[in-house]
Amino acid sequence: MDKDEEIEQLKKLNELFEESNRAAKIGVWELDIETNHIFWSNTTKVIHGVEPDYIPNLKEAYEFIKPGSNLELVQNHVNNAITNNIPYNIEMQIIRKDGAEIWTRARGTPEFKNGKCIRLFGTFQDIQDQKEKEIELINSELKMGAIFNNNIDALFLTSPIDGSILRANRAASELFGYTEQEFNQIGRNGIIDTSDPKLPELLEKRKREKHITTDLIGIKKNGERFPIRVSSGIFSDSQGNTQASTCIIDMTDIKNYQNQVEEIARKFKGIFHSTFQFIGFLTPDGTLTEANDSAIQFAGLQPADVIGKKFWDCHWWRISEQTRAELKANIERAAKGEFVQYEVEILGANNTTTTILFNLKPLFNERNEVYSIIPEGRLIQEIVDTRKELISKNNELSRFTTIVSHDLKEPLRMVSQFMNKLEQKYAGSLDDKARQYIFYAVDGARRMSKMIDELLNYSRISEKDKTFERINSLNLLDDVKQSLKQIILEKNVLVEISELPEIIAIKTAIRILFTNLITNCIKYSKSDVPPIIKIACIDDINYWQFSVSDNGIGINKEHHEMIFQLFSRLHSRVEYEGTGIGLATCKKIVELHHGKIWVDSELDKGSTFFFTIKKNIDA
Structure with missing residues (x-):
């Protein structure tokens, strides 16, 4: 598989990932700590009830969070992630743009470089439906039986005091391999890895906040260990007894898919940075968001020298104002959906110059709108130099051909002219044989002259002018x-x-x-x-x-x-x-x-x- 095919495969897998996220109501987000620039995927925007072209900022992002404990909870987790490199997975309520309040799950993972957090990234999931199911399960004992037994997720009713399992639905039995009676005997500790050091803290948090959602390791009857997502809430039944309702989801497929996506991302970055071509990503307004190592190293730069700047203000294009203006105009064309390609001279390290074949390729979203532009350059200085040399040689050859054709035709004209004069002057003295010889000489000269003309035309056909x-x-x-x-x-x-x-x-x-x-x-x-x-x-x-x-x-x-x-x-x-x-x-x-x-x-x-x-x- 060549690079173009691999990149195309990455795009298709990315589209599949986005489609899966939409179906699961899971959006992606990213926060650049240095610039405070926030990226929301389309699904994240749908969850917040904003338009697809909405561009979030940090202040507005916090304003979507429901005031009170929700806001304080999020700010504490974000600060802890940035300061102590601790990921978070929390549930919170947000207020959509249309005023509706919904429950969401926010996951955040910090990325550190040289001991400093440079960005946060993670997912946003609409769990309103799940919350409504949990609330309905807790508050409606009459409906609980049908909902409990027919739920596609594994559901448990447990004692929050000792962890004993009071009830388990069919999905739980199918997931773990135990009967309901066996669940009653082994309790919570028989299906969850209790060696997880964060388990005591999670149980305490559930007791305090009445609800937790976390990722743990489950253990099946056959001993198989597998990733699970646990959502558990404490409630009181009609008799005042405290119980815990727990929903467990098998995360094996999701984890495998996430691992595949991460592996694809690693491969993409490997290709992106190892290719000899200069490649990057631009926003439609011309801001450079990423550039590969080939482009950065060619100019003797660091990523911080160019990332976040207007592309035409970067070192490569400072060769002249005309070059910068031409680039800016071509980016505007690409932002309107046009593929642009042209040859241009750019600056390298130490202000050396070289020629590249430069492309601007627009990328379109599902609404056929340009959301990004790929700038790509290929070094062609050797080709340009060879082309100039070839043009020079062709010009020399053309001049040589013209001179040679003139020098060859001049003797032929003399042969033809003198033979005609010979025939005219001595016509009465020449016999048939002599006249035939003169005809052959004149005809041969005529054919040779015609051949020279046609060869000259043939040689001139490929001229570049x-x-x-x-x-x-x-x-x-x-x-x-x-x-x-x-x-x-x-x-x-x-x-x-x-x-x-x-x-x-x-x-x-x-x-x-x-x-x-x-x-x-x-x-x-x-x-x-x-x-x-x-x-x-x-x-x-x-x-x-x-x-x-x-x-x-x-x-x-x-x-x-x-x-x-x-x-x-x-x-x-x-x-x-x-x-x-x-x-x-x-x-x-x-x-x-x-x-x-x-x-x-x-x-x-x-x-x-x-x-x-x-x-x-x-x-």
Whole structure:
């Protein structure tokens, strides 16, 4: 599996995790201690009754907590976590934005670095339904039996004094493997790991606060130990007897899933920081929230130098005001959902400069809104330097080709001119053999001059200074037909042109392409049948596929690929005049437009030449 596939898998698992959290009414939250920046997942926002685009702050987060003991409880646990590195798991009441009071469970885990707490993260769960069930169980003895026995969670009625189990429902028996009578005999200590040092404190807290929720280790009848979540409350029955109602949930699957998510997160961070590319995360307003080690180390920075800053204010982009302004404008485009890619020069360590291929990829939520942007850069300085060198070499080659073609054609012109003068001056003295020799010399010079011209055109096709422009194919073909008007009339050629599209291409090159193909159709036509040439085009998703067909002599299948090679000829010059460069030139033109060219033909059954032109030449 490559990195892109692994990252895609991580995204899918993250989406699955988010969907599971929504179903369980469990949201995620995070507090950056240094910046007081708070992150709430969508589920956390739903629990608080706020809009999806709501951005929380620390002051407002505390204002959601119901005043009184709830607020004091939360503040004490948060301070204890930040100061003493102690996670917490508490239940509290909050007041939603719509004014409704609901019970929630908040879990928080501190993260320390160099002895200092740098962030808190955890989960928020809506337990209102669970609370209502517990209250209903406590206050309604008439309904208790049905609710108790049919609950999908393991429920117990116990004595808070000695821990004896008074009743246990079917789910409890299925979970632990004991019958109700066996539960009565072993009591609470038989199904919970009593060696847990926090158990006495939890029991005392339940006695004091009337309710606790905690995670412990359960023990099944077969000795299997497994993680459980225990929610237990003390109540008085109608006779005034104090009892404890306890709900136990098997946390094995949830713990396994949490471990998998944590492992995925570790792998993601490993990939994120080990890749050679520069990668980070931006908020839609351009704030850098994370950058990988490759990007940080390349610039000789520390994370604190850039995290939390506007991306265009970071060291990499201080090469010029124009570079910063261009980046800011492109981030605004990405924030609107557009993928942006361009080459740019950035600063490295010690203010060295290098060129990167830079991307801005927007990430969308379920409402198709951009919630984050991934900036990614790849070092391409070697490619840029090689490209510049190649352009320089191509320019040198072009100048060399022009000079050589001139130097080669000058002697040919002299041969041709002097042979013509020789024939004119001594016409009466020359016999047929001498005139034939003069013809061969002049014809050879003419063919050599034509070959030099075609080679020069062939070499110039790949030059980078060609301009791609929008071309009306139909109008261009009218121009080609006009330039071939004489031979079309002489050969009585019928040219049928179907509806053709506008294309993005190099106009001169496409004119040469059609001219060569139409000329070939005429050249290799049957002597006794008027040539018919049909030109058409179909839409092939990312390409325009053109076809040029004729009713000529056709081409043997074994020669279908060879004919596109330079100087390739299937016939002698006596049969058909030519240089063997025309179709090679066509192939080079098509490849310059990111397309392909091929032929479908049989001997004596005509030929159809196909070629494709890419619609978006930059994609």
